[in-house]
Amino acid sequence: MTQANASAMTGAKMIVKALKDQGVEVVFGYPGGAVLPIYDELFLQNDIRHVLVRHEQGAVHMAEGYARSTGKPGVVLVTSGPGATNAVTGLTDALLDSIPLVVLSGQVPTFMIGTDGFQEADTVGITRPCTKMNWLVKDTAKLAETIHTAFHVATSGRPGPVLVDIPKDVQFAQAEYVAREKIKTSHYQPRVKGDIEAITRLVELIEKAERPVFYTGGGVINSGTAASQLLRELVDATGFPITSTLMGLGAYPASGKNWLGMLGMHGLYEANLAMHGCDLMINIGARFDDRITGRVADFSPHSVKAHIDIDPSSINKVIRVDLPIVGDVGHVLEDMLRIWKSRGRKVNKEGLAKWWAQITEWKAVNCLDYKNSEKTIKPQYALQRLEALTKGMDRYITTEVGQHQMWAAQFLGFEAPNRWMTSGGLGTMGYGLPASIGVQMAHPEALVINVAGEASWLMNMQEMGTAMQFRAPVKQFILNNERLGMVRQWQELLHGERYSHSWSESLPDFVKLAEAFGCKGIKCSDPQDLDDAIMEMIRYDGPVIFDCMVEKHENCFPMIPSGKPHNEMLLGEAETQGVIKAGGAVLV
Amino acid sequence: MSALNITKGSSSHSAYDLRDPYAEVIESHTLAVLVDNESGVLARVIGLFSGRGYNIDSLTVAEVDHTGHRSRITIVTRGTPQVIEQIKAQLGRLVPVHAVNDLTVEGPAVQRELALLKVAGKGDARIEALRLAEIFRANVVDSTLESFVFEMTGTPEKIDAFAELMRPLGLREVARTGVAALSRGA
Ligand SMILES: Cc1ncc(C[n+]2csc(CCOP(=O)(O)OP(=O)(O)O)c2C)c(N)n1
Ligand SMILES: [Mg+2]
Numbered sequence: 026m027t028q029a030n031a032s033a034m035t036g037a038k039m040i041v042k043a044l045k046d047q048g049v050e051v052v053f054g055y056p057g058g059a060v061l062p063i064y065d066e067l068f069l070q071n072d073i074r075h076v077l078v079r080h081e082q083g084a085v086h087m088a089e090g091y092a093r094s095t096g097k098p099g100v101v102l103v104t105s106g107p108g109a110t111n112a113v114t115g116l117t118d119a120l121l122d123s124i125p126l127v128v129l130s131g132q133v134p135t136f137m138i139g140t141d142g143f144q145e146a147d148t149v150g151i152t153r154p155c156t157k158m159n160w161l162v163k164d165t166a167k168l169a170e171t172i173h174t175a176f177h178v179a180t181s182g183r184p185g186p187v188l189v190d191i192p193k194d195v196q197f198a199q200a201e202y203v204a205r206e207k208i209k210t211s212h213y214q215p216r217v218k219g220d221i222e223a224i225t226r227l228v229e230l231i232e233k234a235e236r237p238v239f240y241t242g243g244g245v246i247n248s249g250t251a252a253s254q255l256l257r258e259l260v261d262a263t264g265f266p267i268t269s270t271l272m273g274l275g276a277y278p279a280s281g282k283n284w285l286g287m288l289g290m291h292g293l294y295e296a297n298l299a300m301h302g303c304d305l306m307i308n309i310g311a312r313f314d315d316r317i318t319g320r321v322a323d324f325s326p327h328s329v330k331a332h333i334d335i336d337p338s339s340i341n342k343v344i345r346v347d348l349p350i351v352g353d354v355g356h357v358l359e360d361m362l363r364i365w366k367s368r369g370r371k372v373n374k375e376g377l378a379k380w381w382a383q384i385t386e387w388k389a390v391n392c393l394d395y396k397n398s399e400k401t402i403k404p405q406y407a408l409q410r411l412e413a414l415t416k417g418m419d420r421y422i423t424t425e426v427g428q429h430q431m432w433a434a435q436f437l438g439f440e441a442p443n444r445w446m447t448s449g450g451l452g453t454m455g456y457g458l459p460a461s462i463g464v465q466m467a468h469p470e471a472l473v474i475n476v477a478g479e480a481s482w483l484m485n486m487q488e489m490g491t492a493m494q495f496r497a498p499v500k501q502f503i504l505n506n507e508r509l510g511m512v513r514q515w516q517e518l519l520h521g522e523r524y525s526h527s528w529s530e531s532l533p534d535f536v537k538l539a540e541a542f543g544c545k546g547i548k549c550s551d552p553q554d555l556d557d558a559i560m561e562m563i564r565y566d567g568p569v570i571f572d573c574m575v576e577k578h579e580n581c582f583p584m585i586p587s588g589k590p591h592n593e594m595l596l597g598e599a600e601t602q603g604v605i606k607a608g609g610a611v612l613v
Numbered sequence: 614m615s616a617l618n619i620t621k622g623s624s625s626h627s628a629y630d631l632r633d634p635y636a637e638v639i640e641s642h643t644l645a646v647l648v649d650n651e652s653g654v655l656a657r658v659i660g661l662f663s664g665r666g667y668n669i670d671s672l673t674v675a676e677v678d679h680t681g682h683r684s685r686i687t688i689v690t691r692g693t694p695q696v697i698e699q700i701k702a703q704l705g706r707l708v709p710v711h712a713v714n715d716l717t718v719e720g721p722a723v724q725r726e727l728a729l730l731k732v733a734g735k736g737d738a739r740i741e742a743l744r745l746a747e748i749f750r751a752n753v754v755d756s757t758l759e760s761f762v763f764e765m766t767g768t769p770e771k772i773d774a775f776a777e778l779m780r781p782l783g784l785r786e787v788a789r790t791g792v793a794a795l796s797r798g799a
Pocket of ligand 1: 429453
């Protein structure tokens with residue numbers, strides 16, 4: 026062996042080495058013909074833990090849960106063809122929510138590509154629109170470099186999922202390993218510092234604003250815990266009210282005195298009206314999603330809008346802003362605080378006092394109020410009890426998608442970032458259960474609860490097997506309304522109460538299902554028993570499937586119907602009569 | 614501000630009419646996009662346009678730096694100013710994209726396209742085609758007793774005009790390269 030190829034190794038070995046060099050602790054995956062050499066290498070080592078999932082979609086959501094709760098990239102390994110196509114929903118989910126993932130897929134050998142070989146799929150073609158970047162590696166000599174670049178791209182700038190497609194012969198062939206430090210840091214270096222002049226202009230606006238509001242999003246979480254810390258300092262020092270999107274919950278603590286609650290379609294009355302009536306909107310790491318803006322033409326008509334975002338394409342995409350600042354939230358907040366302090370920490374005290382008086386009036390509406398019941402468990406009540414009984418615990422929450430998700434966002438309080446994992450952009454039913462496992466893998470001692478709807482939960486329930494095998498004591502808190510509740514709500518309000526296929530029939534007996542998986546099942550349908558049942562769930566040392574039978578026809582309020590402005594919010598059943606005309610039904 | 618005034622009623626507008634409020638003039642812009650010449654990069658750029666509903670009026674691509682493996686993609690696109698800005702920002706954030714230049718706004722630029730036009734005919738029509746070709750400075754690159762293939766370079770408008778004139782004279786086929794463009798000056 027010559028000096029030059031002393032560090033030569035097979036592609037498969039190279040992959041595992043590259044993952045180790047990137048500090049990867051756990052890989053979520055599923056084997057198959059096209060990745061067998063990689064599985065061979067995994068077998069021969071003990072540094073990286075492999076979590077065998079039950080479906081590749083589950084693997085990607087687990088990696089998302091892992092990534093969101095740690096701030097580190099999640100890693101997935103799947104085989105070619107069906108393995109890769111099963112990963113597509115998870116990739117799209119991660120793209121829309123800006124979650125850093127590195128997905129490695131096997132591919133048929135290079136000499137078979139294009140022949141419709143067994144389990145061949147055009148994986149880079151299929152995943153191009155649902156990844157931040159992807160690569161087909163045809164040469165082992167480029168493999169290590171590509172994997173290191175993949176980690177760089179996934180975690181730099183606006184994070185996102187990337188995929189590396191690796192033909193089987195490339196895994197077998199030998200080449201020189203390229204160390205992480207050796208790769209030429211690609212030209213891809215998104216700008217993180219904001220323009221100081223623009224930040225100074227924003228500080229001037231902050232000093233004068235009479236009715237300011239901070240509107241924060243997932244970008245604060247993605248920027249890291251330091252960004253959340255700076256946000257808290259800024260909010261508390263200025264005394265400005267703050268609201269957040271679904272994605273940004275926890276960046277500012279729910280117990281903080283300036284907290285208005287979540288905004289948007291099912292956001293709080295005071296949050297949405299503050300957005301509508303403000304004179305200065307400071308968007309920090311949010312993207313004016315249509316769930317937030319409602320009718321664009323009437324969105325916050327009288328405000329000056331500033332927008333801090335690391336992605337230049339987010340600026341002016343939906344809402345025209347007056348003051349764009351492209352940069353990483355943490356860096357911009359740091360500069361903003363520094364400049365604001367150096368100019369004497371000024372705010373418009375008089376204006377703010379009036380503004381808070383107005384907000385207090387809105388808060389008095391008590392928009393989350395609901396009619397409780399002695400006989401049936403109201404879903405809101407179930408979440409209030411869950412909140413009360415888990416408060417102060419080392420708690421992580423994931424959710425599925427539907428009414429339960431919105432109620433969870435409304436009724437659970439998040440005191441810290443990275444503790445709330447929900448599918449925001451894509452709204453993927455089936456996200457929560459695997460995500461909860463991914464979270465638990467990263468935080469073995471924590472209490473991890475998936476707040477689920479029965480319909481969503483069934484979509485990836487096979488992953489209970491994974492939870493059992495890997496001793497992930499995840500708690501599946503299913504708000505079982507025997508309905509596709511959110512669909513049913515829209516049909517009630519928008520489709521003349523024609524409940525087309527929106528009920529869950531032939532549901533399994535969840536307690537027996539739990540037994541079949543070998544974990545604990547709890548069923549509760551009486552509000553009087555709820556506290557004890559929840560405590561039983563929390564105390565049980567292992568996975569639990571909690572079948573919480575709730576009111577079947579409860580609607581989630583407040584609600585801004587699609588295409589309505591913020592000040593046309595429905596607060597409760599009485600307000601829904603004839604309000605939403607057929608025109609609104611074309612929207613999602 | 615009377616914020617507690619919650620009016621009720623239906624509306625015809627929606628979050629999906631995103632571009633309506635800004636429905637201003639539709640502009641044509643020529644963008645020069647410098648990319649790594651790696652597999653899939655063109656698909657990525659085209660997929661961005663189709664996926665987000667942008668227009669492509671013309672697109673050309675070729676490697677312009679053989680050592681650095683850089684290709685230059687020249688795209689002529691249309692949209693409101695807001696959409697054009699979006700297109701540039703969306704292109705700019707693609708990982709293999711190194712630079713996006715809007716030649717329409719960054720000062721004067723030259724635009725050229727090459728076209729081949731096959732015109733078949735006899736007698737007066739044939740003579741007229743040749744006469745017009747001279748006026749347009751089109752070269753004859755192939756001829757038979759019954760046909761010519763003309764080659765011409767120019768702005769897309771010039772080529773359009775020539776093709777229009779050739780139509781009644783027996784235009785059979787047109788092949789166009791799409792626009793290549795460079796900014797003027799140093
Ligand atoms: C994969 C997927 N398919 C369909 C939908 C549309 N959808 C949104 S919510 C919902 C109903 C969810 O029912 P359930 O999980 O029981 O939650 P609930 O609304 O009853 O709380 C459906 C079908 C979706 N979001 N994701
Ligand atoms: Mg349900």
